[in-house]
Amino acid sequence: MSVPDPRLSINQATIKHADLATALQVTAAAGVQAIGLWREPVQQVGLATAASMLADSGLRFTTHCRGGFFTAPAGPARRASLDDNRVAIEEAATLAAAGADGSTAVLVLVAGGLPDGSRDLVGARERVRDAIGELAPDAAAAGVTLAIEPLHPMYASDRCVVATLGQALDIAADFDPAVVGVTVDTFHIWWDPDVLAQIERAGRAGRIATYQVCDWKTPLPADVLLGRHYPGDGVIDFGPMTRAVLATGYDRDVEVEIFNEQIWASDPAEVVRRTAVGFGAAVSAHLRP
């Protein structure tokens, strides 16, 4: 078996049905050095236990997924969302401290969609900025970077009103780059005619908190959330984006985060192995200077 790329990080969503113990075990056993975690499996065992399990695994911690979903108008739902994001910030800080050297305290933020019955996209976007403004002091105090993730525009109405890397950077621009950055995920932005310029801009501003890769392929599945594929299995050319990210000085791990029913139904150890192979073939070469 070939050795996985030392910069590969397995985002736990790729092996969604594995519990935390299994996710850590299969990732480390495959020779992968880093992992990004999700809140639900962490909370299932409790934060302190999760941190201890992570420390025992010897893996680097790359991101915590995810915060956000704060487009609701002022009221109890919005306050509850902000409070929950504060918990997520603490989780990210604790896990990053427990991970191996080179871990990063990054909380990925998915903005949320239009509130039910609303057509006010502009207003929802303003509330995203406001929410980040409310959370930034907490993130700064915890030493956590909030990584605004632009999602593909097909999710703009129901999941994430932040639809381009440029828009994410416009929001981030109001804040300290150590506190508010962006998630650069090939699946969401590969189609953007402006993508390379925006990656360069993100780097110049010191905003690339995490770089994630997975592939795009059509036809999309019935649930368009689940159309993500192993690197190399689709139509994305990983070279230009990866080299652009590297050119900014990005030296962190690179996550693979795949939502895909078929992959989720597979043995997690095999999924990690298959991810490492796809990453090695489609991405690794572009990570070498």
Next chain:
Amino acid sequence: MSVPDPRLSINQATIKHADLATALQVTAAAGVQAIGLWREPVQQVGLATAASMLADSGLRFTTHCRGGFFTAPAGPARRASLDDNRVAIEEAATLAAAGADGSTAVLVLVAGGLPDGSRDLVGARERVRDAIGELAPDAAAAGVTLAIEPLHPMYASDRCVVATLGQALDIAADFDPAVVGVTVDTFHIWWDPDVLAQIERAGRAGRIATYQVCDWKTPLPADVLLGRHYPGDGVIDFGPMTRAVLATGYDRDVEVEIFNEQIWASDPAEVVRRTAVGFGAAVSAHLRP
């Protein structure tokens, strides 16, 4: 029955299963004044007959749908595509001449996706520009405007590598605005944080060849091509975009083009009536100065 908006045009795709005679008949019978046609039903009766039927209907002709699909690399497929686009240009000119006063000779262009097995998005986009360069003299000679249509980014790989209004305008910028313009379709661009600025830019450059409206709603259907809805049935706020289009001086008709299995399965006369009602409620107010 209320009178349809005088600027409403029914794009024939909205009543896809109606033949040309039926499409013209139900549109005129509903009191709608304009129609956009598709190539297949026109070719089914022959261009001369179609032109004569259109003239008899008394309707204005707004667009011909559609040309494009010219991302293939040099070779027979590309030459065949360009030749077919030349036929489409002639059809558009003939139909515009046959339509009632106020008709417009506009050929909508859908660029096409990545060629099979290709990941070269940049190259495909360059070939779109090249193809338009090859067709522009023919369009100019025929008095036809080629209207580059940016499609939603979810179609970027398999249908249209032109994904934003800004990108369409960048391509159009190389050409005479009378010959190369853009299609502004709410469904495809509503999510774009830059949409209002790009509409303003399009107007400033004299590039808005046609304005089309239909609505966006989730969940998307299994075939994401067919997730278009009557204006007002989804989450798009038609006010800002429509007012932005109007502010550019746009004084043409406004098409409704809906791809939707359920709507296609309905009685076309009822679909036209329902379209007029939706348009009246969601769009008309914004068309008044």
